[in-house]
Amino acid sequence: MLDADFFRRWMTITAASVDREAERLTALDSPIGDADHGSNLQRGFRAVRDTLEKEPPTTPGAVLVQAGRLLISTVGGASGPLYGTLLRRTGKALGEAVEVDERQLAEALRAGVDAVRQLGGAAPGDKTMIDALVPAVDALGDSFAAASDAAEEGAVATTPLLARKGRASYLGERSIGHQDPGATSSALLIAGLVAAAADTEAGDE
């Protein structure tokens, strides 16, 4: 079972991954975006990490709702409302339960991804975070590792795609040949589940 501490670790680990990869995310965002994806997400997830450390919520749902709210208020770019909606809706779908199982997380994350699709209007193949998140959620029923692999493959597979959403879409065919920064950061988020679960097992021994 996954408790509030697991979800807090997931957010802390994601904050560390975003810190580590911020320069790469911004570099990916330079040719097709406005070169701020890494620094924007870094600011957002640092706020998430700091607030969750100071006042840790007591349920999985509350951890994600709080994280989502912080991303919306601190990121300053489109990734704020998009990731904020993803986490907030996932958290709301988890409800008040003190512990949830992997199946419940998979269902809730699907609700979160659906909310992101509705907000941004992106479909699979549009070269967005959806291209990493949809395969991840599809594979989440198997294992966190399978979901992480699917997200990473989905992110890599955005390279030959033509961007149809966001600033990159103005570039038309010039967006082809670049990996999407949002799909790349989404793969980091999903990879955080694997690391958070590994920490749990290590702590249980």
Place this chain on the structure above:
Amino acid sequence: MSDEKLVGIVLVSHSAAVAASVAELAQGLAGAGGTVPVAPAGGTEDGGLGTSAELIAAAAASVDRGAGVAVLTDLGSAVLTVKTLLAEGDELPERTRLVDAPFVEGAVAAVVTASTGADLAAVETAAAEAYTYRKV
């Protein structure tokens, strides 16, 4: 007329200068529309280019006179942030609407219409109609 509640207008741009200038332009072109509550919410809190949920919420609260608030945006994160705040339900005043309109022309139409004491639906319609104004 003097105690009539006017619809408030919020102008959200990635740039603080753009939001403030469009607010000034719309109020200037509205003439007597100087009484319409208009608030810019431009850029990030630290003065950079981007969108701030907190500036948007503060701007909306500052123009809310009880007749509703019409929010016009430029693009990308400005649109997504307003939609996300509306989805939450408690961060913007009641009867706040994101108006689907061109930013500059829509702002002028919205402020002029609001200055007549029109309701939120009429302000929204006027701003949206600015899309039909052809220049060539």
